[in-house]
Structure formats: structure tokens, C-alpha cells
Amino acid sequence: MIVFLIPIVFLIVMSFRGYSPTKGITDQFTTAHYIKFLTDSFYLGILYRTIKLAVLVTLISLILGYPEAYYLTIIGGKKKALFLALILSPLFVSAVIRTFGWMIILAPHGLINSGLEGLGLIREPVKFMYSEKGIVIGLVHVLMPYMVLSIYSSLINRNMDLEKAAQSLGAHPVKTFFRITLPLSLPGILAGTLIVLTLSVSAFITPAMLGGTRVRVVPFVTYEQFMVLLNWPFGSVAALVLLAITVGIVMFYHRALEHGRWAEVFR
Amino acid sequence: MKSRQLLSIYHYLLIIFLLSPVVVVVLVSFTPQTYLQVPLTKFSARWYRSIPDHPEFVSAFFNSLYLAITVSLVSAPLGTLGSFAIARYRFSGREFLNTLFLSPLMVPMVVIGVGALQILSIFHVAGTFLGMVLAHVVITVPYMVRTMLASFAGFDHTLELAAMNLGANWFQTFRRITLPLVSPGLLAGAIFSFIVSFDDLTIALFVTGPRMVTLPIRIYSHIEYYTDPLVAAIASSIVGMTIIVIMAIEKLVGLNKVLGSR
Numbered sequence: 164m165i166v167f168l169i170p171i172v173f174l175i176v177m178s179f180r181g182y183s184p185t186k187g188i189t190d191q192f193t194t195a196h197y198i199k200f201l202t203d204s205f206y207l208g209i210l211y212r213t214i215k216l217a218v219l220v221t222l223i224s225l226i227l228g229y230p231e232a233y234y235l236t237i238i239g240g241k242k243k244a245l246f247l248a249l250i251l252s253p254l255f256v257s258a259v260i261r262t263f264g265w266m267i268i269l270a271p272h273g274l275i276n277s278g279l280e281g282l283g284l285i286r287e288p289v290k291f292m293y294s295e296k297g298i299v300i301g302l303v304h305v306l307m308p309y310m311v312l313s314i315y316s317s318l319i320n321r322n323m324d325l326e327k328a329a330q331s332l333g334a335h336p337v338k339t340f341f342r343i344t345l346p347l348s349l350p351g352i353l354a355g356t357l358i359v360l361t362l363s364v365s366a367f368i369t370p371a372m373l374g375g376t377r378v379r380v381v382p383f384v385t386y387e388q389f390m391v392l393l394n395w396p397f398g399s400v401a402a403l404v405l406l407a408i409t410v411g412i413v414m415f416y417h418r419a420l421e422h423g424r425w426a427e428v429f430r
Numbered sequence: 431m432k433s434r435q436l437l438s439i440y441h442y443l444l445i446i447f448l449l450s451p452v453v454v455v456v457l458v459s460f461t462p463q464t465y466l467q468v469p470l471t472k473f474s475a476r477w478y479r480s481i482p483d484h485p486e487f488v489s490a491f492f493n494s495l496y497l498a499i500t501v502s503l504v505s506a507p508l509g510t511l512g513s514f515a516i517a518r519y520r521f522s523g524r525e526f527l528n529t530l531f532l533s534p535l536m537v538p539m540v541v542i543g544v545g546a547l548q549i550l551s552i553f554h555v556a557g558t559f560l561g562m563v564l565a566h567v568v569i570t571v572p573y574m575v576r577t578m579l580a581s582f583a584g585f586d587h588t589l590e591l592a593a594m595n596l597g598a599n600w601f602q603t604f605r606r607i608t609l610p611l612v613s614p615g616l617l618a619g620a621i622f623s624f625i626v627s628f629d630d631l632t633i634a635l636f637v638t639g640p641r642m643v644t645l646p647i648r649i650y651s652h653i654e655y656y657t658d659p660l661v662a663a664i665a666s667s668i669v670g671m672t673i674i675v676i677m678a679i680e681k682l683v684g685l686n687k688v689l690g691s692r
Contacts, residue, residue, distance in 0.1 A: 170545020177548065231444050234437045248680065249445050255676050256452050257629035259646045260665040263653055264451025267458060267466055274454065304448065336433070365538030367632050372653070382540040389544055390636065402541045413536055 171406070178399035188395055196400040206384070210404065213380040216295060216370075217363040220302045224310040224359050225352065227303065232314035232351070233344070236321075251312070253305045258368040265301045265373060266292065297373040298380075302363050309362070310355040317351025318344070357416045361409045381405045452669055459662035466657055477663035487664055490648035497559065497644060498628035501566040502620040508567070509574025509619055510612075516575070517582035542568060543636035550637055557639020565637045566630060570623035577622060581615025618679050625675065 178196060181189035200206045231250065235243060253261060268274045269291035276288040291297040321344070329339040367382040374380065379387075381401055388398030458466045462474035482488060546565040547556055555561035589611070593603045609616075631646040638647055645668070652661055 170542070170549060173548045174541070174545060227444065230437055230440055234441050237434070237437075246441070246445070248676075250448065252452070253448055255625065255672055256669060257631075257646060257665075257672075259629075259631055259649045259653070260455060260669060261451050263649070263657070263661065263665060264453075264455040266653070266657060267454050268450060304451065307448070361536060365540060367538075367540050368650075372650075382538060385540050385544060386635065389547065395548075398544060402538075402544050405538050406541050409536060409538055 171403075174399045174402055174406075177395055178403055180396045182394050182396045187393070196397045199397065200400050200404060209379050209381060209384055212295070212378070213364060213382075214408070216298060216302070216380065217360055219299055220306060220363040221356050221359045223299065223303050224307045225356060228307050228310035228355070229314055229348075229352075232311045232318060232348075235311070235315050236318045247315075251308050254308050258305070259372075261305060262301060262369055262372040265297065265304070269297050269300065269373070293374055293377040295374070295378055298370045298378060301369040301373050302366055305369065306359045306362055306366075309358045313355030313358065314348055314351035317348045317354075321347045353416065353420070357412065361412050364408050364412070365405060381408075455662050456666045456669065459659055459666040461659050464658065466659060466662070477659045478667070480660060481664060481667070484660065486643075487645070487648055490643050490645040493559075493643060494628050494645040497562055497566065498624045500559075500563050501570055501627040502623040504563065505567050505570040505574045505623045506616060506620045509571050509623075510578055510616060512571065513575045513578035513582060517579055517585075539569070539632040540636075543633045546633060547636040556637050557642055559642055561637050562634065562642055562644070565633050566627040569630070569633065570626050573622050573626060574619040577615050577619035578612065581612040585611060621675055621679055625672065 177188075179192050179194065181191040181193050182196070183189060200210075235246060235250075238246070266273075270276070271288040271290070271292065273291075275291065276285070279285045279289065289296075291300070325343050325347075326339055329343050330336065334342065365382055366380075367386065370378065370380045371383050371386070374383070376387075382405060385398050385401040385405060388394045388401055392398075457470055459477055460473045460475065461470055462472050462476060542565075546561075546568065550556035550561040550565065555564070589607050590603050593607045594600075598606065629646060630644075631650055634644050634647050635650075638644065645664075649661055649664065
């Protein structure tokens with residue numbers, strides 16, 4: 164525990180120290196860095212973007228991942244093991260390599276743009292690189308496996324007879340899905356969205372390589388302040404804000420699961 | 431059955447999406463040109479042959495390799511001990527420890543990175559091999575604990591009791607019964623720690639120094655300025671090695687056990 168608490172204590176102490184571009188980190192006590200981060204519209208904009216992108220990535224991963232998770236539960240045998248391995252494959256590829264691949268695909272004259280131009284769909288290249296679009300694509304790619312895996316594990320042990328019973332009693336397949344299958348997979352959806360939400364808020368390499376200084380997110384600001392600008396106190400504030408968001412998300416889910424209307428799902 | 435066919439088409443499209451970045455990197459690495467060319471017209475292995483001519487990448491590779499081996503050797507016993515305590519004994523703070531071992535998965539890597547940087551700077555080991563090992567062990571031990579917990583979960587405790595009953599002492603029981611039974615998990619966890627350490631960029635960026643440049647850092651700083659087929663060739667070689675390692679894990683314990691459902 165000490166291993167994890169001490170760094171956070173250090174961060175808190177550091178976040179209240181003074182900083183001046185000429186003298187570096189000073190020993191005075193100040194809340195100026197907090198005030199700067201939480202009132203400056205530049206940093207508030209970055210905070211807003213970080214959360215917005217995370218929510219977007221989570222929703223897209225859910226919508227794209229759900230059918231796949233469902234599909235994996237209705238096929239069987241050897242194929243399934245192979246498919247599961249393929250679905251999980253992005254997790255085993257180094258982030259640098261994976262993002263490098265996206266840079267090639269998303270570049271102004273990369274695969275997608277030349278493909279679209281070849282088809283005559285666009286006249287000018289779509290700006291994927293150094294834009295929010297590119298970051299969302301890159302993050303959905305690497306985080307979707309978690310979503311598929313979570314939903315899959317909540318669906319795989321369901322009693323398939325329930326769906327058959329509903330249909331034999333005259334329920335339309337769509338109705339069967341919304342009344343039987345979807346509720347059964349709620350625990351998986353909740354676990355999956357929790358993982359994807361926290362991981363996309365704290366993602367660093369993908370936004371750094373696909374967005375860089377042009378599309379900053381909070382983890383990137385933390386890195387920039389610490390390693391480029393050497394303003395450790397302000398960087399500490401950014402890191403603590405980031406930590407507060409992820410802990411906040413986890414506590415919100417915990418609350419909702421223990422006391423909220425979802426509590427029943429986990430009984 | 432129409433909806434099933436639609437699902438199956440969707441499934442293959444999704445697989446293509448998930449595989450595309452890596453496939454593209456591997457494809458462009460075989461270009462004979464000096465720039466990244468898609469689609470490829472001719473195949474050539476010239477960029478693979480030129481890897482040894484770039485000592486900065488070769489030395490970074492060996493740095494990463496030694497680092498990852500050390501990290502997995504250190505985290506294996508630590509993780510085993512931790513999971514053994516959680517799986518076997520009831521003690522106050524057990525729940526706490528259990529949560530703790532999952533917590534780095536909740537604390538953003540960037541936060542772990544800056545924390546590691548501050549602490550390592552105090553002890554003047556930031557930017558050294560030792561510093562990198564310490565920083566990486568913090569993130570690999572939780573993986574190790576989780577893999578080992580999965581091993582201990584399917585463990586028949588009575589086997590140990592039987593061995594002791596037949597006169598084996600504590601050490602003999604551990605060596606002859608416990609260890610062989612959990613060794614697939616142990617090996618998988620160690621390999622997993624190896625991969626995490628070998629691939630890590632986020633934490634390395636914070637605690638790195640000029641004397642200790644790992645391969646992901648070298649690739650990252652290269653890509654910032656040039657995207658050439660050389661990087662693609664190096665990246666593809668790593669992908670090839672990773673595939674071999676993953677197949678080994680799958681053979682030993684099965685991937686889903688290692689990943690678990692968080």
C-alpha cells in the first residue's frame with residue numbers, strides 16, 4: 164500500500180509548492196496551481212475534452228462490442244478460441260507499434276484517405292491525424308477488447324432456454340432481446356463501461372501520438388508539465404485531477420452498484 | 431437465420447478493424463522504397479537487413495530485454511507471495527491487500543509515472559536501470575498476483591495435507607506439490623510481466639535517462655521525427671516475437687485465465 168500512497172502524498176505536497184520560470188520550484192505554499200487549472204478556460208477546455216472523448220469512446224466501444232460479444236456466445240468450439248484470441252490481440256501489441264499503424268492508416272495521404280479519394284467519396288483528405296477523430300479511433304481499437312470480454316463473460320453462462328421460452332410464447336426477437344438478453348448482460352455492460360471509461364480518461368500514448376500538442380488531454384498535460392516544461396507543481400495538479408476523475412468514476416459505479424437501482428442486478 | 435449471417439459479416443469486419451494497424455505496419459516494413467508505401471507493389475527484406483546497422487536500436491533492444499527479464503524475475507516471487515497470502519490465509523487487512531493489488535489498474539499510468547519519477551529522484555536512481563526495474567515492478571506485481579490467484583483458485587488444498595500426512599516437511603511439500611501445481615500460472619504471470627515491462631512506454635518516459643533508453647522510447651522518439659520503413663521492420667520483428675510468446679501462454683494456461691474479468 165505504501166508503494167502507492169507515498170507517490171500520491173508526494174504529488175499532493177508538490178502541488179502546493181511555488182514555481183517560477185526563472186527560479187524553478189520554490190518552497191512557498193500556494194494554491195495558485197489549483198486555481199490556474201480550475202479557472203483557466205484553456206485547461207478547463209482540456210478537462211472537458213478528456214471527459215468528452217472518454218464518454219464517446221465508451222459508447223462506441225459498447226455499441227460496436229456488444230454484437231461481437233453476443234456473436235461469440237452463439238458460436239462454439241475451436242473457432243471461438245481463435246476469435247477470442249484475435250479480439251484480444253490489440254492488448255498484446257505494444258502501444259507504440261499499434262499507434263504507429265494508425266498513423267500510417269490515418270495520415271492525410273494514408274490508407275483511408277487514398278481509399279476514399281479513389282472511390283470519389285471525398286475531394287480533400289479528411290483530417291484524422293492530430294484531431295479528436297483519430298484519438299477516438301485509436302482508443303476504441305485498443306479498449307474494445309475489454310468491453311467484448313466483459314459482456315461476453317456475462318452472456319456466456321446465461322440460460323438460453325429463457326430466450327427460447329420468450330419466443331415460443333410469441334415474443335418478437337427484438338422484444339426478446341430487450342426484455343431477456345439485454346437485462347442478463349447488464350453486469351457485463353457495467354463492468355465493461357467502467358473499465359473503458361477509466362482507461363480512456365487516463366490513456367496517454369494514443370492521444371500523445373495521434374493528437375500531440377494540437378489535441379491535448381489531461382494525461383498529456385501532466386507529461387508536458389513534468390518532462391518538457393519542468394513545472395512539477397502544476398504537473399502534480401494535473402496528475403491529481405486525473406486521479407480524482409478515475410477514482411470518482413470508480414466510486415460512482417461502486418455507489419450505483421451497492422445502493423442504486425442496479426444493486427438488484429448483482430444480487 | 432438471416433440475422434446470424436449479418437452478425438457473422440459484422441464479426442469479420444470487426445476483426446479486420448482490430449488487426450488493421452498491425453497488419454499495415456508489417457506490410458509497409460517489406461517495402462523496397464525509402465518511404466512508407468501503401469499499397470505495396472514489391473517485396474523486399476532490405477529494411478530487416480539494415481536493422482543491425484543502427485546500433486541505437488540494437489542497444490535499446492538489449493536494454494529492454496535485460497530490463498524485462500529482471501522485472502519478471504523480481505515480480506514472480508513477490509507476486510507469488512502476495513497471492514499465496516490472499517488465497518490461503520484469513521488475516522486482517524486481507525480485503526485491503528486484495529484491493530491494493532488491483533489498484534494500479536485503477537491509478538492512471540501517468541500518475542504512477544510521475545510518482546515514480548519523484549521518489550526515484552529523491553534516491554538518485556531516476557534514469558538508471560535500477561530505477562526502471564523498481565518502477566516496472568510496481569505495475570507488474572499486480573498482474574502476477576492476479577494470474578497466481580487464478581492458479582490458487584483451482585488448487586486442491588488436500589493434496590498438500592496428504593503430502594504432509596505422509597511425512598513430507600513444509601519445504602518438501604511446497605517443492606513437490608505446491609510449486610508444480612501452480613507453475614503454469616507462475617510461468618504465465620512471469621511472461622506477462624515480461625511483456626508489460628518490455629512494451630511499457632508511459633512509465634518509461636517519466637523515469638528514463640540518457641543512459642537507460644528502452645526500445646519503446648527509442649521507437650517513439652524516432653517516429654516523432656521520421657516515419658520510415660526501418661521502424662516498421664523493427665516493430666514487425668517485435669510483433670513476431672510477441673505472437674510466439676502469446677502462443678506459449680495460451681498453451682500453458684489459456685489466455686482468458688490470465689486476463690480474467692476485472
